[in-house]
Each structure stands twice: as C-alpha cells, then as structure tokens.
Amino acid sequence: MVVLATKVYVEGGARERALDSLGSLVGNALGDLDVSFDVGLRHDGFPSVTLDGDDAPVARNVLREEWGAITPEFADGETYVGTLEGWDEDGFVLDAGEEVRIPADGIGLGPGTPEQVRTRFGLVQHVPLRFVYDADTGHELADAERDRLYDWTRADSGRVNVNSATRAEVRATVNRAGHARDIVTVERLGLLEQSIVCGEDTDAPGLLASIGEYVPAELLCVVP
Numbered sequence: 001m002v003v004l005a006t007k008v009y010v011e012g013g014a015r016e017r018a019l020d021s022l023g024s025l026v027g028n029a030l031g032d033l034d035v036s037f038d039v040g041l042r043h044d045g046f047p048s049v050t051l052d053g054d055d056a057p058v059a060r061n062v063l064r065e066e067w068g069a070i071t072p073e074f075a076d077g078e079t080y081v082g083t084l085e086g087w088d089e090d091g092f093v094l095d096a097g098e099e100v101r102i103p104a105d106g107i108g109l110g111p112g113t114p115e116q117v118r119t120r121f122g123l124v125q126h127v128p129l130r131f132v133y134d135a136d137t138g139h140e141l142a143d144a145e146r147d148r149l150y151d152w153t154r155a156d157s158g159r160v161n162v163n164s165a166t167r168a169e170v171r172a173t174v175n176r177a178g179h180a181r182d183i184v185t186v187e188r189l190g191l192l193e194q195s196i197v198c199g200e201d202t203d204a205p206g207l208l209a210s211i212g213e214y215v216p217a218e219l220l221c222v223v224p
Contacts, residue, residue, distance in 0.1 A: 005068030005081035106140030122161035158204030164217035
C-alpha cells in the first residue's frame with residue numbers, strides 16, 4: 001500500500017469526483033504494469049492505494065515518485081512531502097501524516113513574514129510541498145521546492161493557483177468564464193490544487209477576478 005501525499009478535503013459529490021479523478025490518474029500512471037489497484041481514503045484525508053500483482057513493487061515506486069508518499073517515520077536529512085495546513089508568524093505547518101513545522105528561517109524564499117511569502121508565491125492551503133526533515137536543527141523546504149517556486153516568479157507570465165478543485169474542474173471553469181485562449185495550461189500541483197499558467201498578454205490578477213465568482217475556493221496570484 002502507498003499513502004499519497006495529497007489530501008481530499010472536499011465533501012459530498014466533490015469528494016466522489018475527486019476520488020474518481022484520482023483513480024483515473026493512478027491507472028494512467030501505472031499504464032501497462034501487471035498490477036491491480038484499489039483507491040481508499042484514510043481518516044485524515046490522505047488517499048491510500050492498495051496494489052496487487054507481479055509489478056506491485058514497481059507500481060509503488062511510480063506512485064511515490066509522482067505524488068510523494070506519507071510515511072510512518074522520518075529519517076534526518078531525507079526529503080518528504082507534506083501539505084500546507086497552516087501558517088503563522090513563526091513559519092509554515094505541513095501535514096505529512098503528522099504535523100511538521102517549517103520555521104520562518106527554514107522557508108528560504110526571501111524577505112517577509114511567512115504569510116507574506118505564502119501570498120507572494122501563491123501557496124494555497126493544502127498545496128503539497130517538499131521539505132527536508134531535520135529534528136535537531138529544524139526542518140526546511142527542499143532546495144528543489146524553492147527552485148520551483150522561484151521559477152514561477154521569474155517566468156514571462158503569471159499564474160493563478162487554486163485549491164478545492166480537480167484539474168478538469170479548473171479547466172471547465174476557465175472555459176466557462178471565456179478565458180480558454182488566455183491561458184497556456186493548467187498544471188496539477190496536487191489532486192485538488194492547480195496552477196493556471198497565464199498567456200503572455202494575460203494579467204493574472206484580472207484572470208483571478210474574472211474566474212473567482214465561478215470557483216468556491218482559495219485563489220492566489222503569482223506575478224512575475
């Protein structure tokens with residue numbers, strides 16, 4: 001079994017749609033591997049994938065690589081994935097199966113309070129983030145995560161990051177708002193966290209204002 005490092009925190013029909021979407025994504029990722037799978041949901045909102053078949057060990061590695069995995073224990077100096085659950089003046093709080101606090105000096109994304117950094121980089125709640133575990137000197141965001149987030153602010157166009165919706169739902173919302181030609185793509189950050197990449201001539205705050213009425217979710221802009 002693999003517990004994926006992305007959360008399902010919506011309810012009702014939205015939850016069913018999210019789990020159906022996850023099942024399709026898992027199936028696509030495993031491709032022609034000789035394996036069967038079943039998707040479940042833990043009490044804490046993390047989905048679990050039970051695998052059976054000759055290629056089950058390979059399949060587990062594929063899913064860990066694509067989604068990150070929630071593990072029962074941590075090793076100092078190793079990189080893991082947690083979801084952004086909270087923030088305060090002291091840092092970020094991630095959920096990695098247990099609470100992991102990233103102190104302000106371990107965020108490493110430039111000046112400002114953790115709240116200001118979160119807003120500047122468009123870190124919507126529940127977005128998965130890679131971190132390095134260090135129980136002695138304090139956990140910190142992984143260098144690869146910092147590089148990815150800095151790349152967002154150095155790009156030629158902005159982004160609008162969204163939570164509480166699948167990639168298909170966000171695409172449908174953009175189309176419904178009449179902005180299909182104004183974006184490049186919708187990148188999947190987690191199962192329910194997406195990043196709308198704007199076209200070069202599209203203003204990210206303007207796009208956010210236009211689609212906001214259609215999306216009952218948190219939206220944050222990343223402006224280069």
